[in-house]
Amino acid sequence: MAIDTTGFVKIAAQLPHLADILAQAIQSLGLSLDHNQQRQLLLYLDQLLLWNKAYNLTAITEPKEALIKHVIDCLAIITHLPAGALLDIGTGAGLPAVIIAICQPERQCSALDSNQKKIRFIKQVSSEIGLHNVQPIAARIEAHEGQYDVVTSRAFASLTDFVLAAEPKLAASGHLCAMKGKAPTIEELQALDQQWQIDTIKLTVPGLDDSRHLIELFKIG
Structure with a gap:
Protein backbone atom coordinates (compact mmCIF):
# COMPACT_ATOMS: atom_id res chain seq x y z
CA MET A 1 0.00 0.00 0.00
CA ALA A 2 1.44 3.37 -1.05
CA ILE A 3 1.37 6.02 1.69
CA ASP A 4 1.81 9.70 0.82
CA THR A 5 5.01 10.86 2.56
CA THR A 6 3.65 14.39 3.20
CA GLY A 7 3.86 15.23 6.89
CA PHE A 8 6.35 12.49 7.75
CA VAL A 9 9.72 13.50 9.20
CA LYS A 10 11.51 10.69 11.05
CA ILE A 11 10.30 7.68 9.07
CA ALA A 12 9.82 9.19 5.58
CA ALA A 13 12.72 7.22 4.05
CA GLN A 14 11.48 3.91 5.50
CA LEU A 15 7.79 4.58 4.91
CA PRO A 16 7.11 2.03 2.13
CA HIS A 17 8.74 -0.78 4.14
CA LEU A 18 6.99 0.17 7.40
CA ALA A 19 3.64 0.56 5.63
CA ASP A 20 4.00 -3.00 4.26
CA ILE A 21 4.85 -4.44 7.69
CA LEU A 22 1.83 -2.63 9.18
CA ALA A 23 -0.55 -3.74 6.41
CA GLN A 24 0.52 -7.39 6.79
CA ALA A 25 0.11 -7.22 10.59
CA ILE A 26 -3.39 -5.71 10.23
CA GLN A 27 -4.39 -8.52 7.88
CA SER A 28 -2.91 -11.20 10.11
CA LEU A 29 -4.74 -9.80 13.18
CA GLY A 30 -8.06 -9.84 11.31
CA LEU A 31 -8.55 -6.06 11.54
CA SER A 32 -10.31 -3.93 8.98
CA LEU A 33 -8.53 -0.56 8.84
CA ASP A 34 -8.88 1.79 5.90
CA HIS A 35 -6.07 3.70 4.18
CA ASN A 36 -6.54 6.77 6.37
CA GLN A 37 -6.39 4.75 9.61
CA GLN A 38 -3.18 3.05 8.48
CA ARG A 39 -1.74 6.46 7.62
CA GLN A 40 -2.76 7.76 11.10
CA LEU A 41 -0.97 4.83 12.78
CA LEU A 42 2.21 5.57 10.81
CA LEU A 43 1.93 9.32 11.51
CA THR A 79 -10.53 -7.52 18.49
CA HIS A 80 -10.69 -8.66 22.14
CA LEU A 81 -11.88 -5.39 23.69
CA PRO A 82 -15.45 -5.15 25.01
CA ALA A 83 -17.50 -2.19 23.70
CA GLY A 84 -18.00 1.14 25.45
CA ALA A 85 -16.23 4.22 26.78
CA LEU A 86 -12.62 3.43 27.66
CA LEU A 87 -10.10 4.74 30.19
CA ASP A 88 -6.42 3.92 29.72
CA ILE A 89 -4.49 4.25 33.00
CA GLY A 90 -0.79 5.18 32.91
CA THR A 91 -1.11 5.71 29.18
CA GLY A 92 2.39 7.21 28.72
CA ALA A 93 2.67 8.20 25.05
CA GLY A 94 -0.93 7.06 24.48
CA LEU A 95 -0.39 3.30 24.36
CA PRO A 96 -2.84 1.67 23.89
CA ALA A 97 -5.37 4.59 24.09
CA VAL A 98 -4.35 6.41 20.89
CA ILE A 99 -4.02 3.17 18.90
CA ILE A 100 -7.50 2.04 20.04
CA ALA A 101 -8.94 5.46 19.18
CA ILE A 102 -7.51 5.31 15.65
CA CYS A 103 -8.87 1.80 15.07
CA GLN A 104 -12.28 2.45 16.67
CA PRO A 105 -13.35 6.04 15.87
CA GLU A 106 -16.81 5.36 17.34
CA ARG A 107 -15.30 4.70 20.81
CA GLN A 108 -14.55 7.51 23.28
CA CYS A 109 -11.06 6.97 24.73
CA SER A 110 -9.69 8.77 27.79
CA ALA A 111 -5.90 8.66 28.10
CA LEU A 112 -4.78 9.25 31.71
CA ASP A 113 -1.26 9.82 33.00
CA SER A 114 0.19 11.89 35.83
CA ASN A 115 3.10 12.93 33.57
CA GLN A 116 2.14 16.36 32.12
CA LYS A 117 4.71 16.12 29.30
CA LYS A 118 3.28 12.87 27.98
CA ILE A 119 -0.28 14.22 28.11
CA ARG A 120 0.93 17.29 26.16
CA PHE A 121 2.35 14.92 23.53
CA ILE A 122 -1.01 13.08 23.25
CA LYS A 123 -2.84 16.41 22.76
CA GLN A 124 -0.33 17.43 20.12
CA VAL A 125 -0.32 14.13 18.21
CA SER A 126 -4.14 13.85 18.31
CA SER A 127 -4.42 17.30 16.75
CA GLU A 128 -1.66 16.52 14.23
CA ILE A 129 -3.25 13.29 12.94
CA GLY A 130 -6.87 14.46 13.18
CA LEU A 131 -8.03 12.27 16.07
CA HIS A 132 -11.24 13.52 17.71
CA ASN A 133 -12.18 10.70 20.12
CA VAL A 134 -9.26 10.94 22.57
CA GLN A 135 -9.48 12.90 25.80
CA PRO A 136 -6.00 13.36 27.34
CA ILE A 137 -6.12 13.71 31.14
CA ALA A 138 -3.13 14.80 33.26
CA ALA A 139 -3.95 13.37 36.70
CA ARG A 140 -3.27 10.60 39.13
CA ILE A 141 -5.86 7.82 38.90
CA GLU A 142 -6.98 8.44 42.51
CA ALA A 143 -7.83 12.06 41.70
CA HIS A 144 -9.79 11.30 38.51
CA GLU A 145 -13.59 11.23 38.62
CA GLY A 146 -15.44 9.10 36.09
CA GLN A 147 -16.91 5.68 35.33
CA TYR A 148 -16.00 3.65 32.25
CA ASP A 149 -17.17 0.48 30.50
CA VAL A 150 -13.57 -0.60 29.86
CA VAL A 151 -10.40 0.25 31.80
CA THR A 152 -7.10 -0.71 30.16
CA SER A 153 -3.46 -0.55 31.14
CA ARG A 154 -0.13 -1.50 29.66
CA ALA A 155 1.90 -0.01 32.49
CA PHE A 156 1.17 -1.90 35.70
CA ALA A 157 3.70 -4.51 36.82
CA SER A 158 1.25 -6.11 39.24
CA LEU A 159 -2.21 -7.28 38.18
CA THR A 160 -3.46 -6.80 41.77
CA ASP A 161 -2.25 -3.16 41.81
CA PHE A 162 -4.02 -2.51 38.50
CA VAL A 163 -7.30 -3.97 39.80
CA LEU A 164 -7.09 -1.90 43.00
CA ALA A 165 -6.48 1.32 41.04
CA ALA A 166 -8.96 0.63 38.24
CA GLU A 167 -11.96 -0.88 40.03
CA PRO A 168 -13.30 2.46 41.42
CA LYS A 169 -13.43 3.82 37.84
CA LEU A 170 -15.34 0.83 36.44
CA ALA A 171 -19.03 1.16 35.53
CA ALA A 172 -21.42 -1.64 36.53
CA SER A 173 -20.91 -4.60 34.14
CA GLY A 174 -17.60 -3.07 33.01
CA HIS A 175 -14.40 -4.91 32.12
CA LEU A 176 -10.79 -4.44 33.18
CA CYS A 177 -8.27 -5.27 30.44
CA ALA A 178 -4.61 -5.54 31.40
CA MET A 179 -1.90 -5.93 28.77
CA LYS A 180 0.84 -8.20 30.09
CA GLY A 181 3.93 -9.96 28.84
CA LYS A 182 3.82 -13.28 30.69
CA ALA A 183 0.52 -14.80 31.83
CA PRO A 184 -0.35 -14.09 35.49
CA THR A 185 0.93 -16.54 38.11
CA ILE A 186 -1.45 -18.88 39.94
CA GLU A 187 -0.87 -16.75 43.07
CA GLU A 188 -1.91 -13.57 41.24
CA LEU A 189 -5.06 -15.24 39.92
CA GLN A 190 -5.94 -16.76 43.29
CA ALA A 191 -5.70 -13.35 44.97
CA LEU A 192 -8.45 -12.10 42.65
CA ASP A 193 -10.64 -15.04 41.63
CA GLN A 194 -13.07 -14.78 44.57
CA GLN A 195 -14.35 -11.46 43.23
CA TRP A 196 -13.46 -11.55 39.55
CA GLN A 197 -14.09 -13.75 36.56
CA ILE A 198 -10.68 -13.79 34.84
CA ASP A 199 -10.00 -14.61 31.20
CA THR A 200 -6.35 -14.90 30.09
CA ILE A 201 -6.06 -14.41 26.32
CA LYS A 202 -2.77 -15.40 24.66
CA LEU A 203 -1.93 -12.87 21.97
CA THR A 204 0.13 -13.33 18.84
CA VAL A 205 1.85 -10.09 17.86
CA PRO A 206 3.09 -10.23 14.23
CA GLY A 207 6.87 -9.76 14.12
CA LEU A 208 7.31 -10.28 17.87
CA ASP A 209 8.60 -13.48 19.48
CA ASP A 210 8.03 -12.31 23.07
CA SER A 211 5.12 -13.57 25.13
CA ARG A 212 2.02 -11.31 25.19
CA HIS A 213 -1.31 -11.71 27.01
CA LEU A 214 -4.48 -9.73 27.59
CA ILE A 215 -6.08 -10.34 30.99
CA GLU A 216 -9.80 -9.53 31.07
CA LEU A 217 -11.55 -9.24 34.43
CA PHE A 218 -15.28 -9.00 35.05
CA LYS A 219 -16.72 -8.48 38.55
CA ILE A 220 -18.64 -11.51 39.88
CA GLY A 221 -22.11 -10.71 41.23
Whole structure:
Protein backbone atom coordinates (compact mmCIF):
# COMPACT_ATOMS: atom_id res chain seq x y z
CA MET A 1 0.00 0.00 0.00
CA ALA A 2 1.44 3.37 -1.05
CA ILE A 3 1.37 6.02 1.69
CA ASP A 4 1.81 9.70 0.82
CA THR A 5 5.01 10.86 2.56
CA THR A 6 3.65 14.39 3.20
CA GLY A 7 3.86 15.23 6.89
CA PHE A 8 6.35 12.49 7.75
CA VAL A 9 9.72 13.50 9.20
CA LYS A 10 11.51 10.69 11.05
CA ILE A 11 10.30 7.68 9.07
CA ALA A 12 9.82 9.19 5.58
CA ALA A 13 12.72 7.22 4.05
CA GLN A 14 11.48 3.91 5.50
CA LEU A 15 7.79 4.58 4.91
CA PRO A 16 7.11 2.03 2.13
CA HIS A 17 8.74 -0.78 4.14
CA LEU A 18 6.99 0.17 7.40
CA ALA A 19 3.64 0.56 5.63
CA ASP A 20 4.00 -3.00 4.26
CA ILE A 21 4.85 -4.44 7.69
CA LEU A 22 1.83 -2.63 9.18
CA ALA A 23 -0.55 -3.74 6.41
CA GLN A 24 0.52 -7.39 6.79
CA ALA A 25 0.11 -7.22 10.59
CA ILE A 26 -3.39 -5.71 10.23
CA GLN A 27 -4.39 -8.52 7.88
CA SER A 28 -2.91 -11.20 10.11
CA LEU A 29 -4.74 -9.80 13.18
CA GLY A 30 -8.06 -9.84 11.31
CA LEU A 31 -8.55 -6.06 11.54
CA SER A 32 -10.31 -3.93 8.98
CA LEU A 33 -8.53 -0.56 8.84
CA ASP A 34 -8.88 1.79 5.90
CA HIS A 35 -6.07 3.70 4.18
CA ASN A 36 -6.54 6.77 6.37
CA GLN A 37 -6.39 4.75 9.61
CA GLN A 38 -3.18 3.05 8.48
CA ARG A 39 -1.74 6.46 7.62
CA GLN A 40 -2.76 7.76 11.10
CA LEU A 41 -0.97 4.83 12.78
CA LEU A 42 2.21 5.57 10.81
CA LEU A 43 1.93 9.32 11.51
CA TYR A 44 1.58 8.49 15.21
CA LEU A 45 4.79 6.42 14.99
CA ASP A 46 6.53 9.28 13.18
CA GLN A 47 5.48 11.81 15.86
CA LEU A 48 6.43 9.41 18.67
CA LEU A 49 9.99 9.17 17.32
CA LEU A 50 10.16 12.85 16.35
CA TRP A 51 9.20 14.13 19.81
CA ASN A 52 10.74 11.30 21.81
CA LYS A 53 13.69 13.28 23.20
CA ALA A 54 11.62 16.35 24.11
CA TYR A 55 8.94 14.35 25.92
CA ASN A 56 10.95 11.24 26.98
CA LEU A 57 8.39 8.88 25.41
CA THR A 58 10.15 5.60 24.65
CA ALA A 59 13.49 3.80 24.98
CA ILE A 60 12.96 2.35 21.48
CA THR A 61 14.28 4.63 18.74
CA GLU A 62 14.56 2.28 15.74
CA PRO A 63 11.41 2.75 13.58
CA LYS A 64 10.67 -0.90 12.71
CA GLU A 65 11.19 -2.01 16.32
CA ALA A 66 8.97 0.83 17.60
CA LEU A 67 6.30 -0.07 15.03
CA ILE A 68 6.21 -3.70 16.20
CA LYS A 69 6.71 -3.23 19.95
CA HIS A 70 4.40 -0.24 20.35
CA VAL A 71 1.87 0.07 17.51
CA ILE A 72 1.38 -3.56 16.41
CA ASP A 73 1.61 -4.76 20.03
CA CYS A 74 -1.43 -2.56 20.84
CA LEU A 75 -3.24 -3.58 17.64
CA ALA A 76 -3.19 -7.20 18.90
CA ILE A 77 -5.77 -6.41 21.62
CA ILE A 78 -8.32 -4.56 19.44
CA THR A 79 -10.53 -7.52 18.49
CA HIS A 80 -10.69 -8.66 22.14
CA LEU A 81 -11.88 -5.39 23.69
CA PRO A 82 -15.45 -5.15 25.01
CA ALA A 83 -17.50 -2.19 23.70
CA GLY A 84 -18.00 1.14 25.45
CA ALA A 85 -16.23 4.22 26.78
CA LEU A 86 -12.62 3.43 27.66
CA LEU A 87 -10.10 4.74 30.19
CA ASP A 88 -6.42 3.92 29.72
CA ILE A 89 -4.49 4.25 33.00
CA GLY A 90 -0.79 5.18 32.91
CA THR A 91 -1.11 5.71 29.18
CA GLY A 92 2.39 7.21 28.72
CA ALA A 93 2.67 8.20 25.05
CA GLY A 94 -0.93 7.06 24.48
CA LEU A 95 -0.39 3.30 24.36
CA PRO A 96 -2.84 1.67 23.89
CA ALA A 97 -5.37 4.59 24.09
CA VAL A 98 -4.35 6.41 20.89
CA ILE A 99 -4.02 3.17 18.90
CA ILE A 100 -7.50 2.04 20.04
CA ALA A 101 -8.94 5.46 19.18
CA ILE A 102 -7.51 5.31 15.65
CA CYS A 103 -8.87 1.80 15.07
CA GLN A 104 -12.28 2.45 16.67
CA PRO A 105 -13.35 6.04 15.87
CA GLU A 106 -16.81 5.36 17.34
CA ARG A 107 -15.30 4.70 20.81
CA GLN A 108 -14.55 7.51 23.28
CA CYS A 109 -11.06 6.97 24.73
CA SER A 110 -9.69 8.77 27.79
CA ALA A 111 -5.90 8.66 28.10
CA LEU A 112 -4.78 9.25 31.71
CA ASP A 113 -1.26 9.82 33.00
CA SER A 114 0.19 11.89 35.83
CA ASN A 115 3.10 12.93 33.57
CA GLN A 116 2.14 16.36 32.12
CA LYS A 117 4.71 16.12 29.30
CA LYS A 118 3.28 12.87 27.98
CA ILE A 119 -0.28 14.22 28.11
CA ARG A 120 0.93 17.29 26.16
CA PHE A 121 2.35 14.92 23.53
CA ILE A 122 -1.01 13.08 23.25
CA LYS A 123 -2.84 16.41 22.76
CA GLN A 124 -0.33 17.43 20.12
CA VAL A 125 -0.32 14.13 18.21
CA SER A 126 -4.14 13.85 18.31
CA SER A 127 -4.42 17.30 16.75
CA GLU A 128 -1.66 16.52 14.23
CA ILE A 129 -3.25 13.29 12.94
CA GLY A 130 -6.87 14.46 13.18
CA LEU A 131 -8.03 12.27 16.07
CA HIS A 132 -11.24 13.52 17.71
CA ASN A 133 -12.18 10.70 20.12
CA VAL A 134 -9.26 10.94 22.57
CA GLN A 135 -9.48 12.90 25.80
CA PRO A 136 -6.00 13.36 27.34
CA ILE A 137 -6.12 13.71 31.14
CA ALA A 138 -3.13 14.80 33.26
CA ALA A 139 -3.95 13.37 36.70
CA ARG A 140 -3.27 10.60 39.13
CA ILE A 141 -5.86 7.82 38.90
CA GLU A 142 -6.98 8.44 42.51
CA ALA A 143 -7.83 12.06 41.70
CA HIS A 144 -9.79 11.30 38.51
CA GLU A 145 -13.59 11.23 38.62
CA GLY A 146 -15.44 9.10 36.09
CA GLN A 147 -16.91 5.68 35.33
CA TYR A 148 -16.00 3.65 32.25
CA ASP A 149 -17.17 0.48 30.50
CA VAL A 150 -13.57 -0.60 29.86
CA VAL A 151 -10.40 0.25 31.80
CA THR A 152 -7.10 -0.71 30.16
CA SER A 153 -3.46 -0.55 31.14
CA ARG A 154 -0.13 -1.50 29.66
CA ALA A 155 1.90 -0.01 32.49
CA PHE A 156 1.17 -1.90 35.70
CA ALA A 157 3.70 -4.51 36.82
CA SER A 158 1.25 -6.11 39.24
CA LEU A 159 -2.21 -7.28 38.18
CA THR A 160 -3.46 -6.80 41.77
CA ASP A 161 -2.25 -3.16 41.81
CA PHE A 162 -4.02 -2.51 38.50
CA VAL A 163 -7.30 -3.97 39.80
CA LEU A 164 -7.09 -1.90 43.00
CA ALA A 165 -6.48 1.32 41.04
CA ALA A 166 -8.96 0.63 38.24
CA GLU A 167 -11.96 -0.88 40.03
CA PRO A 168 -13.30 2.46 41.42
CA LYS A 169 -13.43 3.82 37.84
CA LEU A 170 -15.34 0.83 36.44
CA ALA A 171 -19.03 1.16 35.53
CA ALA A 172 -21.42 -1.64 36.53
CA SER A 173 -20.91 -4.60 34.14
CA GLY A 174 -17.60 -3.07 33.01
CA HIS A 175 -14.40 -4.91 32.12
CA LEU A 176 -10.79 -4.44 33.18
CA CYS A 177 -8.27 -5.27 30.44
CA ALA A 178 -4.61 -5.54 31.40
CA MET A 179 -1.90 -5.93 28.77
CA LYS A 180 0.84 -8.20 30.09
CA GLY A 181 3.93 -9.96 28.84
CA LYS A 182 3.82 -13.28 30.69
CA ALA A 183 0.52 -14.80 31.83
CA PRO A 184 -0.35 -14.09 35.49
CA THR A 185 0.93 -16.54 38.11
CA ILE A 186 -1.45 -18.88 39.94
CA GLU A 187 -0.87 -16.75 43.07
CA GLU A 188 -1.91 -13.57 41.24
CA LEU A 189 -5.06 -15.24 39.92
CA GLN A 190 -5.94 -16.76 43.29
CA ALA A 191 -5.70 -13.35 44.97
CA LEU A 192 -8.45 -12.10 42.65
CA ASP A 193 -10.64 -15.04 41.63
CA GLN A 194 -13.07 -14.78 44.57
CA GLN A 195 -14.35 -11.46 43.23
CA TRP A 196 -13.46 -11.55 39.55
CA GLN A 197 -14.09 -13.75 36.56
CA ILE A 198 -10.68 -13.79 34.84
CA ASP A 199 -10.00 -14.61 31.20
CA THR A 200 -6.35 -14.90 30.09
CA ILE A 201 -6.06 -14.41 26.32
CA LYS A 202 -2.77 -15.40 24.66
CA LEU A 203 -1.93 -12.87 21.97
CA THR A 204 0.13 -13.33 18.84
CA VAL A 205 1.85 -10.09 17.86
CA PRO A 206 3.09 -10.23 14.23
CA GLY A 207 6.87 -9.76 14.12
CA LEU A 208 7.31 -10.28 17.87
CA ASP A 209 8.60 -13.48 19.48
CA ASP A 210 8.03 -12.31 23.07
CA SER A 211 5.12 -13.57 25.13
CA ARG A 212 2.02 -11.31 25.19
CA HIS A 213 -1.31 -11.71 27.01
CA LEU A 214 -4.48 -9.73 27.59
CA ILE A 215 -6.08 -10.34 30.99
CA GLU A 216 -9.80 -9.53 31.07
CA LEU A 217 -11.55 -9.24 34.43
CA PHE A 218 -15.28 -9.00 35.05
CA LYS A 219 -16.72 -8.48 38.55
CA ILE A 220 -18.64 -11.51 39.88
CA GLY A 221 -22.11 -10.71 41.23
